[in-house]
Amino acid sequence: MSEFFLELFSEEIPAKLQVNARKNIYDNLKKFFDENEVKIKGQIKVFSTPNRLVVYIEKIAKSINKKSEEIRGPSIKAPEQAIEGFMRSNNVKKNQIYKKTTDKGDFYFYKNPSKKINTIELIRENIPNILNKISWNKSMKWGNHDLYWGRPLKSILTVFDGKKIDYDFYHLKSSNNTYIDKDFEEKTKKFNNFKSYNSYFKSIGIIIDQDKRKSFIKNELLKLSNKKNLKINFNEKLLDEITNIVEKPKILLCEFDKRFLEVPKEIIIITMQNHQKYFPTFDKKEKITNNFFVVADVKDKEGFVKDGNERVVEARLSDAEFFWKRNRSNNLVKQVSKLKDISYFQGLGSYFDKVQRIRKLSAFISDELLISKEKMEIASSVCKVDLMSDLVGEFPELQGVMGGYFAESQGFDNEISLAISEHYLPIGMEGRTPKKLYSIALSLSDKIDSLVGFFGINLKPTSSKDPYALRRMAISLIRLIIENNINIKIRDLISYSCVTYKEQSFEFDVKLLNNELSEFIFERLKNYMKEKEIRYDIIESSTSITTIDEILKIFKKSSVLSKNIKKDYGLNTIAIYKRCLNIVNSEINEKDEINSSPDPGLFKNDFEKNLYKKINDIRKYFSSAGREENYLESLKTLSGAKLYVDNFFDNVVVNDDDPIIKKNRLELLKMLCKSFENYFNFSKIEA
Amino acid sequence: MLTNYLVLLKRDQFGRDMVSKKNKKKKFHSFQDTILNLQKYWAKQGCLILQPYDIEVGAGTFHPATTLRSLGEKPWKTAYVQPSRRPSDGRYGDNPNRLQHYYQFQVLIKPSPQNIKKLYLNSIASIGINYKDHDIRFVEDDWESPTLGASGLGWEVWCNGMEITQFTYFQQMAGIECKPISVEITYGLERLCMFIQNKKNVFDLEWNNDGVLYREVFYQAEKEYSAYNFEFANTNNLFKIFDMLEDEAKSLTENKISLPAYDQCLKASHVFNILDSRGVISVAQRAEYIARIRNLTKNIGKVWLESQS
Numbered sequence: 001m002s003e004f005f006l007e008l009f010s011e012e013i014p015a016k017l018q019v020n021a022r023k024n025i026y027d028n029l030k031k032f033f034d035e036n037e038v039k040i041k042g043q044i045k046v047f048s049t050p051n052r053l054v055v056y057i058e059k060i061a062k063s064i065n066k067k068s069e070e071i072r073g074p075s076i077k078a079p080e081q082a083i084e085g086f087m088r089s090n091n092v093k094k095n096q097i098y099k100k101t102t103d104k105g106d107f108y109f110y111k112n113p114s115k116k117i118n119t120i121e122l123i124r125e126n127i128p129n130i131l132n133k134i135s136w137n138k139s140m141k142w143g144n145h146d147l148y149w150g151r152p153l154k155s156i157l158t159v160f161d162g163k164k165i166d167y168d169f170y171h172l173k174s175s176n177n178t179y180i181d182k183d184f185e186e187k188t189k190k191f192n193n194f195k196s197y198n199s200y201f202k203s204i205g206i207i208i209d210q211d212k213r214k215s216f217i218k219n220e221l222l223k224l225s226n227k228k229n230l231k232i233n234f235n236e237k238l239l240d241e242i243t244n245i246v247e248k249p250k251i252l253l254c255e256f257d258k259r260f261l262e263v264p265k266e267i268i269i270i271t272m273q274n275h276q277k278y279f280p281t282f283d284k285k286e287k288i289t290n291n292f293f294v295v296a297d298v299k300d301k302e303g304f305v306k307d308g309n310e311r312v313v314e315a316r317l318s319d320a321e322f323f324w325k326r327n328r329s330n331n332l333v334k335q336v337s338k339l340k341d342i343s344y345f346q347g348l349g350s351y352f353d354k355v356q357r358i359r360k361l362s363a364f365i366s367d368e369l370l371i372s373k374e375k376m377e378i379a380s381s382v383c384k385v386d387l388m389s390d391l392v393g394e395f396p397e398l399q400g401v402m403g404g405y406f407a408e409s410q411g412f413d414n415e416i417s418l419a420i421s422e423h424y425l426p427i428g429m430e431g432r433t434p435k436k437l438y439s440i441a442l443s444l445s446d447k448i449d450s451l452v453g454f455f456g457i458n459l460k461p462t463s464s465k466d467p468y469a470l471r472r473m474a475i476s477l478i479r480l481i482i483e484n485n486i487n488i489k490i491r492d493l494i495s496y497s498c499v500t501y502k503e504q505s506f507e508f509d510v511k512l513l514n515n516e517l518s519e520f521i522f523e524r525l526k527n528y529m530k531e532k533e534i535r536y537d538i539i540e541s542s543t544s545i546t547t548i549d550e551i552l553k554i555f556k557k558s559s560v561l562s563k564n565i566k567k568d569y570g571l572n573t574i575a576i577y578k579r580c581l582n583i584v585n586s587e588i589n590e591k592d593e594i595n596s597s598p599d600p601g602l603f604k605n606d607f608e609k610n611l612y613k614k615i616n617d618i619r620k621y622f623s624s625a626g627r628e629e630n631y632l633e634s635l636k637t638l639s640g641a642k643l644y645v646d647n648f649f650d651n652v653v654v655n656d657d658d659p660i661i662k663k664n665r666l667e668l669l670k671m672l673c674k675s676f677e678n679y680f681n682f683s684k685i686e687a
Numbered sequence: 688m689l690t691n692y693l694v695l696l697k698r699d700q701f702g703r704d705m706v707s708k709k710n711k712k713k714k715f716h717s718f719q720d721t722i723l724n725l726q727k728y729w730a731k732q733g734c735l736i737l738q739p740y741d742i743e744v745g746a747g748t749f750h751p752a753t754t755l756r757s758l759g760e761k762p763w764k765t766a767y768v769q770p771s772r773r774p775s776d777g778r779y780g781d782n783p784n785r786l787q788h789y790y791q792f793q794v795l796i797k798p799s800p801q802n803i804k805k806l807y808l809n810s811i812a813s814i815g816i817n818y819k820d821h822d823i824r825f826v827e828d829d830w831e832s833p834t835l836g837a838s839g840l841g842w843e844v845w846c847n848g849m850e851i852t853q854f855t856y857f858q859q860m861a862g863i864e865c866k867p868i869s870v871e872i873t874y875g876l877e878r879l880c881m882f883i884q885n886k887k888n889v890f891d892l893e894w895n896n897d898g899v900l901y902r903e904v905f906y907q908a909e910k911e912y913s914a915y916n917f918e919f920a921n922t923n924n925l926f927k928i929f930d931m932l933e934d935e936a937k938s939l940t941e942n943k944i945s946l947p948a949y950d951q952c953l954k955a956s957h958v959f960n961i962l963d964s965r966g967v968i969s970v971a972q973r974a975e976y977i978a979r980i981r982n983l984t985k986n987i988g989k990v991w992l993e994s995q996s
Contacts, residue, residue, distance in 0.1 A: 011804060012842060014827030050825070138829065140840040142856050143798045144867040151840070152856075154801070183818075184805050245824065276848055294848065296822045305822045308847025315887075319784060343969040 001041060001059035002119065005194040007157040008053040008131075009178050010149060015244035017136060017150040021053055022046045022210075024134045029055065032130055038064050038119055047208045049247035051182040054208060056194045062161070064122070066115040073097065073108035083108060120160045127158065128169045145171050154185055162192045180204075182247070205248040205299070214243040220251045221279060221293055228253065230281035230291055238273055245277070246297040254278075254310045258290045260317040264405050266398055267320050267391070274397075276313065323390040327402070328409045330389070332382040339384060347457040349504060351384045354449060357500040358383070362445035364496050368488055371437045379419040379442055382407065386420075400424040426479050428472035429531060433483045440480055444493070447477045452497040455517045456508035474524040482528070482555050487627065489549040490521065518548045525551060534562040541684045557680055560631040565685070569639035576638070576645050577682040580669040583654055587666055596674040598667035602660065607648045608668060614644040615672050622678040634679050641672070715884045718894045718901065721814050721876065722768055725792050728813040729766035732806060734794060737767040742950055743957040746771050747793030747873055751949055754835060756795065757860045757869040758988055759995045763797045768876070772957065775964035777913035780906050783888035787912050788905065790876040798867035799856055807844070807854065807872055815883050822847050830855045834956055834980040836862035836988070839871070851879050861988025862981075877901070916964045925965075929958045929976075936983045945991035952983040 013021070026046045033040055041059035048054065073086035076099055087097060090110050097110045139148040147153065147170035156174040158165040164176035177188040180200075191197040198208055207213040218239060225232050242249075260268065265288045272278040272292055279293040294309045339352035348354070359380035366376040386392050386403030395402070404421025408414075419438035423446055426433040434440055454460070454468050461470050481488060494517055498510045522543055529539045532555075542558040564570040588594060603609050621637050622629075654669070656662045676682060716724065726736050740750040747753065747769035756763045769791050777787030800806065804825075808818045825842035830853070832838070841855035853873040857865045877889050886892055890902035932955040939948035959976050962968050968976065 012825035012827075016827075138840065140856055140858055140868075141866075142868045142870070143801065152799075183808055183823075185802060186805075245826065278848075297824060298822045300822075302820050304820050305847050308821065308849060312848040315784065319782075322782070341966065346969060 002062045002161040003159075003193055004055070004057040004060050004119075004123065005157075005159045005191075005197070006055040006127075007155075007178050007191075007197070008153060009155045009157070010051060010053070010153045011151040012050040012182075012245075013048075013053070013150040015241045017138065018048045018050070018053070018244050019240075020137055021134055021150060022048050025053065025055060025130075028130050028133050032126060033060070036064065036122060038122065045209075048210055048244070049206065049208060049213075050245060051247070052178075052208065054194075054197075058194075061119055063116050063118045066117055068114040069112050071110045071112060072102075073110060076106045076108060086110070120163070120165060123158075123160060124165050124167050127165070128167055131156075131169055147171065155179060155188075157191065159192055164192075207248065210243055213246070213249060214239060217243060217246075217249050217251070217295055220249070224251055224253055224293065225281060228281075228291065229284070230289060231283065231286070232279050232281055232293070235273060235279075238277065238279070242277055242295045246295055248297060250296045250299055252294045252296055252300055252306050252309070253291060254294055254306050254313070255291050256310060256313050256317060260314070260321060261288065261290055263317060263321050263324050264398075264402070266401050267324070267395060268317065270395055270397065271313065271316050271320065275316065276309070278309070278313070320391065320394065323394065327386075327389040327391050328406050330406070332385045332403075332406055332410060332412075335385045335388060336381055338388060342387065345453065345457075348453040348506065351387065353504050354453075355381055355384050357449050357497065357504070358442070358445045360500045361449060361493065361497055362441050365441040365444060365488065365493070369437050369441055369486070371441065375413060375416055375438060376419075376441060378412070379416040379423075379438060380445065382412075383420045383423050383442060383446070426476050428469075428475045429479075429528075433479050435484065440484055440486065444477065444480055444488070447473045447480075448490075448493045448497050449500075451477070451517060451520075452494055452501065452508075452513065453506075455513050455520070456498070456501060456506065460516065460520070470520075471524060474521050475528060477521065478525050478528050478551060481551050485552065487552055490551065491518065491547065491549050494518070521548050521551075525554065529555065529558060532559060534558050535565070537685050538562050538565070541681050544681065544684075557631050560635060561680060561685075564632065564635060569636045572639035572642045573635055573676070573679075574682050574685055576641055577673060577676045579649070580645065580672050581683060584666050584669050584673065587654060587662070589659075589663075592663055592666075594663070594666055594670045596667060596671040598664050598671055602664040604661065605652065607644075607651045608665070611641075611644040611648045611672070612668060614641050615668075615675050618675045619678075622675070631679075638676055638679060645672070715893075716815050716880070717884075717896050718876070718880050718892050720896070721880050721883065722790075722792065724814050725810060725874065726766060726768075728810050729794055732764070734764045734766040734796070737765050739767060739769050740953075742953045743772045744769065744953055745773055745956070745960060747791040748832065748835070748837075748871065749953060749956070750793065751946065753793060753795045753869075753871065754837075754860060754984075755945070755949065755988070755991045757797060757857050757865060757871075758863055758992050760867065761797075761995065763795065763869070765796075766792070766794045769793055772960070774912075774916035774960045777909060777916050777964070779913040780890070780909035783890070786877065786889060786905070786909055787916060788908060792874040792876050794872040795869055797869035799870035803870050803872075807852070810872075811846075811851070814879070816846065816851075825854065826850075828853065833977045834984065835860065836981045836985050841870075846882065849878075849882060851875070851882065861991075862985040863988050863992065916961055920961050920965055922962060922965050922967045925958050925962050929955055929962070932958065933979060933983065936987070940983070940986045940990055943990050943994070945987050945994060948983075948987045948990070952980065952987060955983070956980050 026044055029044055039061040040057055045056045046054065047056070071090065074082040086108060087094065090112070092110055097108045099106055100109045136148070136150050139150055141148055142152040153172065155178055156169060156172055157176055157178045158167070158174045159176050165174060167174050176192060177190050179185045180187050180189045189200070191200070201208055207216060218234070221232055268288055269280050272280040277295070281289050281291045281293065283289050292313070294306070296305050298305060300306055336355065337352065339355060340350050342351045344351045344354045359377050362376045362380045363373050366373045383400070383403060386399060386406060389402060389406070391402050392399050400423055401421050404417045407417040407420050415436060415438045418436055419442045422434040422436075422439040423442040425431065425443060434443055450473055451470060454470055459468060480486065491514065494514055495510070498508055498513065501508060525548070526539050526543060530536070538558050538561055542554045546554060561570065565574070584594065598612065600609070600612060603612065618637060618641065621634070625634065652665065654662065654665045656665065730736050737752050740752070744750065747767070750767065750769050752765050752767065756765070770788060771791050772788050774787055776785050778785045796803070808823070811818060822845070824845040826845050828841060828843040830839045830841065837857065837860045839855040839857040841853070843850045844852040844854055851874065855871045857869045857871060859865060877892065880892050881889060884893060890900065890906055892901035893899070894901055894904055932951045936948045936951035936955065939951060959980065963973070
């Protein structure tokens with residue numbers, strides 16, 4: 001077996017592009033070697049640092065045997081020229097081709113001999129093409145060259161069994177050399193195998209293998225933080241990103257002035273993680289500390305790196321502190337009227353208009369949820385004021401959260417502050433859903449108002465575009481309802497929202513809007529259920545008969561049915577329903593109108609009477625269950641009819657000679673189906 | 688582009704080490720020395736040292752020596768200082784890190800040379816930053832200018848976690864694919880000098896070695912321009928002026944005189960920025976105004992390119 005080793009040296013390639021390129025080059029090579037039946041023992045390994053993309057195959061077959069192949073030529077009736085052409089293209093003489101009969105006719109054939117091909121030749125010929133096929137999410141050109149790459153590609157090292165493979169790739173020539181300094185492309189060094197390459201870079205502190213680099217960083221961070229009694233909430237995304245922007249990681253423990261801890265912790269965390277790629281630390285009580293870790297890419301010999309990073313954080317935090325002090329004392333209520341100057345959206349008024357609508361809508365919801373209307377109105381009125389603060393200008397992702405802090409520091413009620421803080425949540429399928437009623441009501445009002453507004457001015461999402469993130473908003477709406485067990489009639493909210501728009505002279509086609517928006521929310525509900533792994537047929541049936549006022553009910557029933565469909569009560573319920581429905585459908589006479597009201601006086605035997613009694617029990621069950629209905633219990637109750645249905649079918653002939661008796665029996669079965677439909681239309685469910 | 692976020696510094700010992708070997712007596716480079724050193728350095732690399740463009744612009748990139756010269760096949764190497772105006776970044780001189788007027792040092796080389804990273808690192812050494820002692824990182828930062836119809840790929844350069852330079856390979860300018868590719872290096876001079884001089888407040892920067900501070904030069908200007916940009920600019924007139932400039936740019940473009948047309952376009956762009964900082968442009972209008980400027984740039988780019996062949 002042989003060794004194959006490739007290094008592509010470039011200027012710094014961004015983290016995401018690196019991850020993508022690693023996967024891409026792995027897939028391309030794997031496919032290529034598989035197609036050519038080149039045997040590989042073990043794995044194709046792909047490593048990267050910001051500047052080096054490396055492929056290493058420890059054991060690859062030195063050569064392959066191309067089996068002998070029969071190649072079909074032209075038909076024996078073809079003109080001489082075609083036959084000569086065939087011989088020429090395969091480089092054979094007349095005596096090497098032969099005739100053979102196939103089911104498509106008689107043809108000339110040539111059998112090429114089995115052939116040994118050296119892998120090194122195969123690679124030399126094909127590698128430029130393989131490299132060319134790497135698809136970068138974003139690529140660029142540089143200088144006068146035509147090559148597109150993630151960032152400028154500077155050299156290519158390709159070695160097979162200790163020997164370099166020569167080839168051209170655009171303006172570059174492969175060799176067995178690489179640049180050893182990533183910034184100063186002057187000194188080069190020859191490498192004839194991966195081992196010496198890897199150990200050379202290890203000797204100067206560079207970890208080529210990203211997995212090893214990642215665990216090195218993580219272990220060092222753990223070691224250092226344990227020593228200092230600090231906690232790090234490992235954010236995998238951040239750790240992965242950092243792994244891909246350093247080659248010789250060094251962890252530095254830094255600190256900032258404790259006075260900045262008075263700044264809201266969200267600001268400190270965002271500053272550290274998103275802007276500076278640092279790890280914030282927490283104490284045993286999960287409180288943020290003034291210590292943080294920096295993963296540097298250089299040994300901090302003089303202490304400059306630590307100092308510098310501390311200065312940057314303090315500068316950023318002092319900016320934030322300046323704004324925090326200025327903004328938090330700025331009276332929220334007094335600022336509300338300034339929202340008039342900020343446009344919410346053309347055709348939907350200013351933020352002041354929006355807040356007035358949300359206030360009415362959330363007051364309406366407060367009646368439904370039995371919470372204080374007064375508090376609700378206060379929370380709504382000030383919930384958008386933070387958009388005018390410097391801090392939200394600096395940290396747009398903290399909208400709402402900052403408003404909550406301002407409210408808290410100005411002595412607003414806790415529930416009000418929390419509602420302001422959480423009113424953008426949840427964000428689509430991601431993250432947490434507010435649990436407090438005031439937060440839920442405010443979030444619901446905000447979302448309904450936006451959805452109604454954008455549908456009202458006909459800016460609906462298309463299949464490919466959703467620039468105002470309305471899908472995400474609808475999903476958030478659905479999650480608020482389902483995850484909090486809220487019974488609320490969405491159609492009423494939509495109608496009332498339209499009224500609030502109308503009061504401000506924004507006129508929409510209310511009927512059309514209601515239909516379109518309901519359908520849109522329904523589609524999102526289906527998606528949500530799909531995410532929750534509810535079966536497709538159940539989703540389809542559950543949404544086919546009811547309205548979006550029933551979101552909670554639809555979801556609960558469907559998820560109970562989906563979870564229990566293979567249990568005996570699930571199977572039985574479906575079987576009973578389908579059996580009865582089939583008989584009704586096949587025996588029904590066009591003239592007759594079956595309205596599921598059998599006449600007990602026409603029953604001839606106990607089997608009919610018992611079934612009738614059972615169905616009435618089921619009906620009673622449903623009418624008493626009401627809002628508190630336990631859907632598992634309901635399913636079990638339905639399946640309890642099995643004995644009565646079996647007895648009925650075993651002993652009663654539906655198709656009685658007397659059409660009146662027959663019709664009465666069909667009425668009975670139809671009554672059963674109707675009662676079952678209190679739970680669900682089971683007709684399209686596959687057991 | 689460099690955001691107008693300047694970073695302050697605290698410890699003294701840091702600055703001491705920033706001294707280059709030749710200047711042992713001096714504690715650090717003054718603001719004007721930093722400019723002089725960068726000019727000297729890039730002149731030595733064969734760049735033409737140009738002067739600032741005499742029209743208000745938001746960044747050094749808008750100087751025709753960058754926008755227009757990055758188009759077409761002719762090689763081009765230049766370096767210059769460009770005063771840059773960002774009306775909405777003004778803070779009346781109250782904020783230690785923000786200015787509505789600041790300086791960029793701009794380098795543009797076409798085609799981008801193979802050893803540009805080395806050239807860059809040596810350039811910061813020439814102003815006292817010894818890259819070997821610091822954590823210099825090239826952090827992904829792709830650039831797009833909707834008004835210029837331009838985009839590029841590159842990095843922001845971090846020194847110990849602080850952004851000190853913007854480094855971009857232009858891919859498109861004025862809606863035209865670049866060939867060959869230019870590389871643009873933009874230093875935010877105030878921020879860089881605050882790092883070198885170890886200052887917390889931009890107004891405390893030492894302009895020269897005789898005790899003149901940045902405050903003396905620009906504090907009043909920051910105060911007055913902030914008032915103009917946020918309070919006093921006559922928006923009715925500015926809206927009209929914008930339309931007039933746009934008309935003028937269009938007619939000059941039709942007459943195939945690209946450079947004067949580009950001047951009108953720059954002026955319109957600045958008027959738009961003031962209107963924006965006066966808060967009289969809605970979200971929807973914003974996109975529309977940007978598109979109008981972009982259209983001008985695109986047509987001017989075409990005319991300029993034709994004139995080059």
